[in-house]
Amino acid sequence: MITRLSQLFVRTLREDPADAEVASHRWLVRAGYIRRAAPGIYTWLPLGLRVLHKVENVVREEMNAIGAQEVLFPALLPREPYEATHRWVDYGPNLFRVVDRKGADYLLGPTHEEMFTLLVKDLYSSYKDLPLSIYQIQTKYRDEARPRAGLLRGREFIMKDSYSFDIDDEGLEASYQAHREAYVRMFDRLGLDYVIVQATSGAMGGSASEEFLAVSASGEDTFVRSPGGYAANIEAVTTPAPPEEDASGVGPARPVDTPGTGTIDQLVEAANRAFPRADRAWTAADTLKNIVFKVVHPNGRSELLVVGLPGDREVDVKRLEAAIAPAEFAPLADEDFAAHPGLVKGYIGPVSVSEGVAVQHLGSAGPLGVRYLTDPRVVSGTSWITGANVADTHLVDVVAGRDFTADGQLDVAEVRDGDPAPDGSGPLRLARGIEMGHIFQLGRKYADALGLKVLDANGKLVTVTMGSYGVGVSRAVAAVAEATCDEKGLAWPRALAPFDVQVVATGKDPAVFAAAEQLAAELDSAGLAVLLDDRKASPGVKFADAEVLGMPTVVVVGRGLADGVVEVRDRATGERTEVEVAAAAAHLVALVTG
């Protein structure tokens, strides 16, 4: 069936939508593929829905190919299973909660680990039933604090989520690898430039996890790569600890007057002026910066946390968020300092000197009882200039392991271009990406919480081990648009275009329109999906719309018809070719079927 633009439910817009920050959002709205219904909530118009269905089919085919079986869960889910795994609380305000007419609590599912676990528990009881991989393509909900970029970060969105169930770790590893390979084929078919990076597990729990990121400056995720092949989400980068140092020659920690040195720059300048060192100048890397955060746990309880790191590094907020999830952090305000006089703003340090003796100030063992975690670079024997917990005073020669001991490590300092990869594979380069897929080795967290056990070959009950694997299906539509669009509009790859060919009839000559109709009919009967621009509009409007709508191939039937030719335009390259009318259908079919 030929689709006629005169009847298609679509309107292109001349203006960018006010809230569009990224190109895919701008063009998907301007080309009439999607429409905003509420913040982070979108309606799919006919053209957009065709692309969405094509993405769904690619995903479905690759899941079926590894033997995963499709099911479909509801979106409205009872509270109890999510209570059992603590996610009812851990998800905090990101969960849409619903109370029914009888007062029972429900949620709109953000992911379905609990429900899949219970379903398998309901049906299966023996190791003979495993391995099992089941999946769904389904609408998910997350009440994002900052929905943005159209489909890239929405509050209602479509995901493929699958779950694997195995009797042992080797089985989980095999299921995980099968999914990983399916994802490679899937994202290859979608034509995305992507990287597979190590990732953190966040609220999902579990051990190993990797993300598939579409490389894009519009992405929300930052990742690193090394020449030797290391790749990780910035949140998952681990900092190699330097060797411990011998501090036997370092004198005792001593206070120095450092008035007006509330910042690291001021401190370094004052140090080089007031107590310069002989071998080289002091740098920010010689100082130990201590930053106080308020950590808010999902149940509402909050506590203070001090992070100590070299003064030449900032805390990376995303790395911090990932490290403390599901808790969230809030920086302290002045009144928080006022409430804790032991924390002297600008002069906080792990050690205090009292009557010439260094005593630990921060940490669970210190007088404040405030948790103190340090960067991996703060190894035993390293010596630091740091706050003395007295206004306008710092301490010099504060030695880690001698003068203080942290409660543990927290690897949340910023990662910089050129930092060494943790596996020694060379300097890291930073880039940005869109999270397209995330695969997790969950292990037994959910099966334990919900009692999913089966009988093993010896008749013993054992807990099942699970994997969880997500793909952002609606997000993939935007990611592909983002990677392929240009300053004129969308430019779909053949595999995802809503129509294979757009036939544009120009001018007012009825013979031209008849020829366009006939060509469209020939393409249609050859099995191509054809969009025919049969509108009464100027060639300029039609050409511009064709560029906005982004079908990969556009055929112009117009003035050239008198000479027996039509013009074939490649949307992506802009290339134009004249083709004889009689040969046009065959030419186009060959183009499309490649």
Next chain:
Amino acid sequence: MITRLSQLFVRTLREDPADAEVASHRWLVRAGYIRRAAPGIYTWLPLGLRVLHKVENVVREEMNAIGAQEVLFPALLPREPYEATHRWVDYGPNLFRVVDRKGADYLLGPTHEEMFTLLVKDLYSSYKDLPLSIYQIQTKYRDEARPRAGLLRGREFIMKDSYSFDIDDEGLEASYQAHREAYVRMFDRLGLDYVIVQATSGAMGGSASEEFLAVSASGEDTFVRSPGGYAANIEAVTTPAPPEEDASGVGPARPVDTPGTGTIDQLVEAANRAFPRADRAWTAADTLKNIVFKVVHPNGRSELLVVGLPGDREVDVKRLEAAIAPAEFAPLADEDFAAHPGLVKGYIGPVSVSEGVAVQHLGSAGPLGVRYLTDPRVVSGTSWITGANVADTHLVDVVAGRDFTADGQLDVAEVRDGDPAPDGSGPLRLARGIEMGHIFQLGRKYADALGLKVLDANGKLVTVTMGSYGVGVSRAVAAVAEATCDEKGLAWPRALAPFDVQVVATGKDPAVFAAAEQLAAELDSAGLAVLLDDRKASPGVKFADAEVLGMPTVVVVGRGLADGVVEVRDRATGERTEVEVAAAAAHLVALVTG
């Protein structure tokens, strides 16, 4: 790809689920097609999902065939549009409401009239853009007071909803007829025995509407049919008013002592004993029964309502509910009577006699100010025995139109088998059905409320007229199961079966299993969807499961193989045919593609 039962995610159950009232619910659960996730909320397992997708495709094809265009709206919708049409309030507790993290109100869409109206308003502006029909196949939510019968009345369910937009009434009529015909083709393809009946519009609003009911004793809807072709939902049946009577010969209303006659039966018996009439005995049809209801409006306001109807008829609760929707009713309790001493329980009537003079008691004009509505049979001049509003007393010769005037009519008395059709087409027969589709001529209600206007051919702004058309997609799966299952399990028609053929290998002979595998492979390469029972289980278990699962054709590869034959079983008829192994594939392909 052959699906192996040894690996399919399914388990048949030996026991009926405790909450299963109807056969389709029982068998869909026992056969492992669906699973309850919460009251009225179901999960689709692989077999069920295959049927659901087949129903969706039938619906999609028939909608596309009438030029309707597919879109997809979110389920999570902002409050404002539903506020503008009053449905935010009118839907009352049937609406799932959600508050987001910023305190904004949302709902889970029960139907999408508002959103479609706004979308068309957003895109279109001229009569040249019309007519337009757009649809979606999408998940809907309704917080039913009594979810029941599995998929037949759920709280989360899948619907096809479409909406037509026209410039004038003729256009609406044409769009409505196109949908009606598409529905006929759709339900024919689903193999349902259905009737098209006149219906009420309920909370949807609008003028004409018809329902497609699948005839089934398990249905929640009652409908009537006459030999002459009248068909209506019981809620929509209108009672023909009899001719007015001449009451000039009837004496004045007079009180009679009727102690202990709180029921109609007692009253009729007492009347025939205490004041018998000469020509014939009094019957219940001579009495005017007055029933008090409390009507609760969606905004919470409640009022009393008295309904007067012949004593031989009960009020039909469903007809009452439909008539007063979106308000709901509650019967009065003893304390309500206590609070209204003017209503004497068992002796309520429209008229009181005070000092020998009849005065109106009920109705807006009466001393209680209680609304009084009467059955269409209570025409002017009819004479009744009815309550005197004094304990143990009734009035005789109370004449409608002379002694009292009702505030209006309310046609909510029960309809009985044999009642005359309102169009004179003969006696009505009652039956039950499952509502599969409902088509509405909405008119301009939504376009008016939301300002959907376009320019007409004269450049004048006119309000668009709309239709709304629903199909219960997930419900259709249950309706077909209900119509086709038997005491042994499901029995799918070919068009909807998850697999065309189930191949059952019996015994332990490897040659049998190899032959079954080969037959399955041949069928698979011929394009049939094949389910192969390759389990190590007894023939009895396998045959019973095949009957529970309900594929239309089952092929048994077993003992007969030694004689070169397999057995082909027809699930619906039970018929068994021996077919030569070599000819089996061709035989089955012919059967399926038949």
